[in-house]
Amino acid sequence: MNIVERFINYTRINTTTSREKGAAGIMPSSQGQMELAILLKAELEALGMEEIMLRDSAILTATLPANINKDLPTVSFFAHLDTSAEQTNDTQAKIVQYNGGDIVLNEALDIVLQEADFPEIAQYQGQEIIVTDGTSLLGADDKAAIAAIMHALQVLTNNPDIEHGPVKVAFLPDEEQGLRGAKAFDVESFGADFGYTLDCCGIGEFVHENWNAGNAVVTFTGQSAHPMSAKGKLKNSLLMAHKFIAMLPPGEAPEYTDGREGYYWVKELAGNSAKTVLKMDIRDFTQQGYAQRMTFLQQLADSCQTLWGQGHINIELSDRYENVANSLEGEAGFPIDIAKEAYLRNGIEMKAIPMRGGYDGAVLSQKGLPCPNIFTGAHNFHSIYEYLPVDSLQAASDVVVDVIRITVEKLAK
Incomplete structure (x- = not known):
């Protein structure tokens, strides 16, 4: 299964967060989140991952053991299962070849993604872009992250010549309403030394500070x-x-x-x-x-x-929650340095941005797991005009693989 097939397959499961059930303390707040977690659990098993655990809360964790005998820290990657409550319809994702100008999402309903409103789309001329039919969110926030992480694991398992230390992954529920999954997450038992969320942002963007x-x-x-x-x-x-x-x-x-x-x-x-x-x-x-x-x-x-x-x-x-930058000061800033090198190796200019909001990594960092944020490549989150350039999705996954490679190169003892 290629990365695009993975992503579109994940979008077929409606994981809209439920504010009403979330307010009542129910997690996951929607059944679709558990359905997606069950699917991911099966895929992780097929990839040969170990220590796979799916909790009643839909928090899913797994470990890829090291394939080299070196003393290495454990790197981890996080994504969230839910999509925002702004739109609740099922996603009808499609791939379009973008050659500039506007994209007609739904001719019958006259829904058009206009270049004049979203001029940044012009940089993706000549690329394939994943969009919706204009009646729902795309769900790239955060299923693009899930696809990028799962594809990276597939690359590692298919290429045992790529040396890596222990790698852990976690998929969390209900990020879209107060980072509830991250707040419930047991960082200590997870056993990672540092991590990265993948959430938000166009290609090249990187978050290591927020509110x-x-x-x-x-x-x-x-x-x-x-x-x-x-x-x-x-x-x-x-x-x-x-x-x-x-x-x-x-x-x-x-x-x-x-x-x-x-x-x-x-x-x-x-x-x-x-x-x-x-x-x-x-x-x-x-x-x-x-x-x-x-x-x-x-x-x-x-x-x-x-x-x-x-x-x-x-x-x-x-x-x-605290600013993730509080956990990445001085010598603790090495996850930023590793990410910079991974971006560079993929020919991507890093654009560090201050996030005017919260994300799971802020809570995880406050709990003791330094966790900056890597791009997913998507744009227009929480909107029917959300779109995901295929090349950017692939780049996000490539960066994950290179973060794992560089961890071996720079941190092996």
Whole structure:
């Protein structure tokens, strides 16, 4: 089975994450994720992998033992099973030869991937591109990663002359709703020394820094009263919430920031005059900046408490995940160096980008497994216009193989 056949075969299984079941604590949140995990388990067995374990949560792990007698660290690769909930229809993937201009995804529904809207597609002229019929996501986020990893394992097993140390792989559920699979993953028992996720990004892109991320839940408690006799009695929690929001730093919101600029995201506000709950996301690339933002929110809540009186405001601050860069500083940055060499050997210019979001590698790194992110080659994730150049998918798999080769060359003792 070639890499394209693998990928398209995986897209035929609907693994849309379920936010409702996820909120209820169910994992995997959709049966399709377990169905895909069962298929992958069978394929791993056919490849001769060892220590294959599929858990009830759909977390699937396996090991390719070393084929040389050298003291080597264990390298690992991760992908997630689920696709985003933006679209829930079954995927109808197809391969088109792209010769420039627009791509008609669905003539009957007049759905067109227009070059004017997605100009980066022009760089793939003359290549085959995998697209959908415009009624669903493609699911390259993250089935392109699964295909790239599985194909790399096939290359290694078919070519025993390629020397490698121990290689571990893991496929995780429900990344698309709070990195739930990674949070449940047992890094210690997995036994890898370092790893890479494959998730997001066009060919050449590489992620080794992302947000330090936190949550804030602010509860405003007012005093209800009938408006006919409210004077001096009514304390409107909705207005308290709006005053609190108005005191946040102007311009430090997602819609005003990019690059490495952090923000406060007013994400959800619900309630009435008696009680209102505000939910916020806090993001910053630096540990110092993140700490300052969390301190600011606590001090703002304390000041409001002084102004409004005891019991009218309560704030709960919590950490969600750390910047993966925190785990890749100094000598611990060797996974970045190995990836750079692997990109170079494949004639790919590495474009390191700060990810303005979270990914499984952030949680895994925080648990002690340094884990930057390699491209899958796909574009327009979470959109019906998602597409995957075939050459980029193959390149992602080639990089995985070369990471394994270079690990032997540079880290053997």
